[in-house]
């Protein structure tokens with residue numbers, strides 16, 4: 180028989196149990212299997228009641244984030260063999276309420292994301308009749324890194340500040356705000372700053388830096404937040420010294 | 427800012443875990459963060475010593491000699507040794523994190539982090555050498 | 566326009582203090598905390614130290630060092646207390662302790678440096 184590995188999955192069925200509990204499964208240790216494959220194997224062949232989110236299986240949809248052996252991971256990009264001989268512990272993402280098994284509630288994140296207006300804001304809406312806005316490769320390069328975010332919330336799970344203070348806007352939302360601020364076509368910087376200059380915005384961040392460490396897409400939210408602080412501070416001094424410069 | 431999402435009518439039984447007070451002891455990188463933040467205590471500690479030194483300096487040669495003798499107290503030497511390690515840790519983490527906060531761009535490309543941090547280290551060495559020179563030059 | 570917050574000012578002081586402390590404290594603590602007391606190097610005597618500190622530039626540097634370092638401490642320590650101990654409800658007391666301490670230290674430094682003979 181082929182080799183196997185033990186997976187301990189956190190189960191939480193609110194109608195049955197008050198606290199999440201671990202349940203162990205043996206799954207084949209295929210060397211090209213990721214943790215998500217093992218979960219699908221369990222759901223298809225062992226226990227159909229196991230609940231978890233996934234979609235693309237290739238690291239672009241951002242829905243399969245879970246805690247693997249204590250670390251927040253995209254389970255479709257985390258190989259079983261990496262943890263051999265096991266056991267592997269799979270739990271829902273930290274810092275979010277658990278709805279069921281490995282499924283977390285993310286409305287909070289979605290509302291925060293919306294609050295920073297992660298889209299191009301123009302004063303001259305609707306878009307000018309002249310056609311598209313042109314952008315040079317250099318201008319694209321300014322924000323490209325921050326635009327790689329897939330909203331997987333792995334950075335939120337790694338962020339102790341978000342865990343301690345759920346009001347904190349959090350890494351990905353601030354990185355995305357910065358992504359649009361740095362976009363040469365955007366004019367919404369001031370609107371976003373009004374939201375993010377609150378204590379729960381950028382100032383809540385103490386630069387732990389874990390968000391950047393864990394991000395599967397190399398977005399560097401920690402860097403984005405510090406750059407944002409610097410920009411907000413300059414803005415503050417400017418409006419302090421030259422109050423008339425505010426439009 | 428809106429209040430955090432409240433319990434929804436149809437999800438009365440979400441499970442929430444509280445962050446433990448000792449969250450920073452669970453992982454090396456979190457612990458490193460805490461140590462980095464605690465270095466600030468030693469920064470303040472040094473300022474206190476500096477204020478005492480200035481005070482002694484005003485008191486004349488005898489008072490100043492007393493201050494220097496006080497610094498020889500083994501307990502204080504040990505404390506200062508720890509303090510030195512902490513401020514060193516502060517300096518290194520500070521210089522390494524600067525490039526993250528300042529995305530320096532040159533001809534449309536972002537400079538690699540090492541190139542932004544390197545001048546800091548050079549300047550740091552120069553400043554330190556200058557201080558040593560000023561304080562040990564006799565006469 | 567959102568409520569005006571003074572976080573940018575506090576953060577600027579925190580950052581300035583971080584830079585000042587990073588540049589000057591390791592060498593100063595090494596000299597005064599270790600090298601001089603342990604006899605590795607010969608410390609400057611009272612007369613020489615006074616002469617050094619009397620220079621306006623030294624006074625300015627020392628004042629800035631005290632002022633910024635203290636506000637650096639206040640900011641970091643405040644957040645460490647919030648996060649590490651989860652005692653956010655003690656906010657007013659923490660703020661008073663941290664920033665009150667920083668202000669007191671800064672005033673003391675200004676007084677000592679200003680009135681130096």
Ligand code: SF4
Pocket residue numbers: 327328329330331332333334335350351354393394395396397398399400
């Ligand atoms: S910043 Fe990175 S970790 Fe955070 S949501 Fe975006 S892709 Fe995920």
Ligand code: FES
Pocket residue numbers: 233234235236237238239240241242243244253254255256
């Ligand atoms: S399933 Fe889409 S990112 Fe993993």
